[in-house]
Amino acid sequence: MLDEPLSNLDVPLKRELLSLLKEILRERRVTTVYVTHDLREGMQLAERFAVLEAGRISQAGTLDELLASPATAFVRALREDLDRHQSDTAAS
Numbered sequence: 001m002l003d004e005p006l007s008n009l010d011v012p013l014k015r016e017l018l019s020l021l022k023e024i025l026r027e028r029r030v031t032t033v034y035v036t037h038d039l040r041e042g043m044q045l046a047e048r049f050a051v052l053e054a055g056r057i058s059q060a061g062t063l064d065e066l067l068a069s070p071a072t073a074f075v076r077a078l079r080e081d082l083d084r085h086q087s088d089t090a091a092s
Helices: 011-028 039-045 063-068 073-091
Strands: 049-053 056-061
Touching (some): 011 039, 049 063
16 A cells, blocks of 8 residues: 655656556556545556545546546546646646
8 A cells, every 4th residue: 555655756756756666566466555636646557546535435446437427526526627737738
């Protein structure tokens, strides 16, 4: 279990460590619970997601499933944040 292992890191170091972590997890083929508040960070590593709200799983599935059919306002807000970030990145 990794609980926000990359929080408070600068962007270049975060990218480097995320890439390294992705490589290590794939090589070792281990199941990992990765806790993050950053959906974009989770997208780099995860095959499946579980969204926690008030200590309970409100929705679980692949990223495509979560984005296509958000079960709660919170999951919709995550999707909107991701959409906003992708729009900002495309405009840059």
